Amino acid sequence: AQSVTQLDSQVPVFEEAPVELRCNYSSSVSVYLFWYVQYPNQGLQLLLKYLSGSTLVESINGFEAEFNKSQTSFHLRKPSVHISDTAEYFCAVSEVNTGFQKLVFGTGTRLLVSP
Amino acid sequence: GAGVSQSPSNKVTEKGKDVELRCDPISGHTALYWYRQSLGQGLEFLIYFQGNSAPDKSGLPSDRFSAERTGGSVSTLTIQRTQQEDSAVYLCASSPKRGTTDTQYFGPGTRLTVL
Secondary structure (H helix, E strand, C coil): CCEEECCCCEEEEECCCCEEECCEEECCCCEEEEEEEECCCCCEEEEEEECCCCCEEECCCCCEEEEECCCCEEEEEECCCCHHHCEEEEEEEEECCCCCCCCEECCCEEEEEEC | CCCCEEECCEEEECCCCCEEEEEECCCCCCEEEEEEEECCCEEEEEEEEECCCCCECCCCCCCCEEEEEHHHCCEEEEECCCCHHHCEEEEEEEECCCCCCCCCEECCCEEEEEC
16 A cells, blocks of 8 residues: 655745645555645646656646655655745655556645745 | 536535535546545545446445446446535546546535535
8 A cells, every 4th residue: 555645734935935845655566656736726636747767757837846766755846936836735646557546645735825 | 628527516414314426527538536535534535437347446435435437427426324524525537548647637526514
């Protein structure tokens, strides 16, 4: 079985500051890794995912995450945040060799960007 | 195009009553997932459908929960004899095909409150 830990339930940050949202996972088998975002009053949306290849993956809105196998981490970073990045961010994993993508989510981190 | 839709958006019921929650996946998507987002448990997988194959029910928390998918499209999640711990947001997601690497597209959810 897999588990995902997001230690920070809430991260307050000022606009244009850098941010890192932490994600650690536990699994005895190979996993794919995902970050989902839930904007206020909207549904979950995929932000980025790591499947294979380069350990650094990027989203279209400036976020990036790096898969670190030795530390079992997949932290999400952005060098300069905007007010519009205010949302809840969920890290998730799914086992590589199952027949379908059974996502196991962390408890989420609420990013609060203030002016 | 149209995304995943769910109805109702909110449902308030009394303990012991049965409820039905509906999910309309994106047209052409063969894979359909149900998740539950609750304060105590975070986001957890409930059930997976792929086309007309038998579903994976490994995440259903009790035999009071059941789901069906008619014609490989619309899905209904039924909760019998609701309990207060069933209060949560129930999310549906669909993806284009069977696989562990596809993106899941989430609906807005149904907020269930059991009094």
